Amino acid sequence: MKEQLAKEVSFSELSSRSDVNLLKMAWNVSGLMRTCRFLLLVILFLPCEVTTSVLTVNNSTKNYILDTRPGSQESLKCAVQNHTREEELLWYREEGTVDLKSGNKINSSTVCVSSISENDNGVTFTCKLQRDQSVSVSVVLNVTFPPILSGDDFQTAEEGNDVKLVCSVKSNPQAQMTWYKNSNILILEKNYQVHQTSESLQLSITKVKKSDNGTYSCVANSSMRMETKDFHLIVKDRTVAMPKEPIIAACTVVFLTLCFGLIARRKRIMKLCMKDEGPQRDTALEEMNTHIWFSRISAIPK
Helix, strand or coil: CCHHHHHHHHHHHHHHHHEEEEHHHHHHHHHHHHHHHHHHHHHHHHCCCCCCEEEEEEEEEEEEEEECCCCEEEEEEEEEEEECCEEEEEEECCCCEECCHHHHHHEEEEEEEECEEEEHHEEEEEECCCCCCCCCEEEEEEEEEEEEEEEEECCEEEEECEEEEEEEEEEEEEEEEEEEEECCCCCCCCCCCEEEEEEEEEEEECCCCHHHCEEEEEECCCCEEEEEEEEEEEECCCCCCCCHHHHHHHHHHHHHHHHHHHHCCCCHHHHHHHHHHHHHHHHHHHHHHHHHHHHHHHHHCC
């Protein structure tokens, strides 16, 4: 009985000790996990070489559109904010780099865009960090100007031919385009067709007639101004052109006929030539003999 009680006591002691060990192990594991989490957070928040600098162009941190006009001059100043060291800057015009002086590169850089023209509309200027070019700010020029029209002033066509009047236009904002004829809005007839793009207004006339003569006006109307350009169309009488193919064919037939005729009668022609040469030879001999006879007579002494 005593031995049995001793065994039960020792078994209970062993079980209690194993539970304690398990608890200790679990505590150690959870402590290790907490330590790892803490170290991970510390690593994440440690200062490291990341891009914390911020760029501004004319005090704007975001890309923006700059409204301007032809003949104006614009200044674009790029600056580095929150920098911990000197930062070199790069400027781009579209895909090409802008040449900068040595004193106009570090932490702050200014680009001057002078003599702005209509062709600068939509051009993009971009400032970038040299060491991390993903940090950048872009400025797009929005050059506003009234319509500019161009095209051939005079066109001449024969009746029955096709004609195309092309009125080229440049405008910002985009202009509304209309065709006029002799100061009245053009009435589109069956042989008229109008095609408009952002860069031109075209009028196609198929098989022009005398009634299509006149002055066609291309009118462009924008919020800035209205512009007009005149196109003068002159329709002439249709000239009757001699057909070339029958003439060429007839000349060829005549030439071949002459050639075949000469070849067929070549023997007869040669005989005639020989007959003509015979009398000429006899006459020459007679003249020579007469000359010799007179020379002998003159040589006899008197």
